[in-house]
């Protein structure tokens with residue numbers, strides 16, 4: 001939209017900050033300046049052996065791992081991700097995806113294909129979309145890299161995992177994902193995208209699928225990760 005028309009439109013239909021609900025006049029943001037400044041950015045893109053990367057050592061072979069922000073219970077980021085998952089705010093995913101894309105554009109390892117962590121088709125139908133795919137869209141726009149949503153599927157409908165221990169989660173996730181067409185991924189550097197990575201168990205089980213495909217490299221990016229991992 002033309003910026004003049006856009007500002008004119010915004011004068012009458014201002015957007016509201018997703019967290020504090022004050023009007024915002026920057027049409028590219030979802031948060032007011034004050035709330036945005038309270039997001040806790042990790043700056044992990046400037047060091048490859050960051051705590052998220054270290055979490056995967058010994059569990060999966062990855063090129064790099066990136067988390068945009070630290071995730072705190074009750075924090076601004078939690079409001080944002082809740083809106084993305086449960087309130088139909090797809091734009092929140094695209095917004096954070098673009099921020100991730102900007103960070104990753106500084107890393108000197110080009111990505112060939114973006115893979116959002118798939119939801120079970122039943123769950124995606126209920127929600128209307130896959131929140132990780134919205135994040136992937138934002139990354140894709142900035143890095144100009146395609147997204148693949150067709151060749152990896154979630155085959156198990158897992159119950160919510162928040163109350164389980166780490167070992168139970170591994171067991172539960174065993175055989176959760178499947179690949180339809182391995183050829184799609186050969187000789188490519190893949191970027192797996194999720195909203196939040198906590199134990200990394202989901203991501204590890206997804207990375208397992210690509211282990212035996214010739215010359216495939218895998219990296220990981222997410223919006224939020226706990227600060228103590």
Ligand SMILES: [Zn+2]
Pocket residue numbers: 017018019020021022031032033034035036
């Ligand atoms: Zn605000």
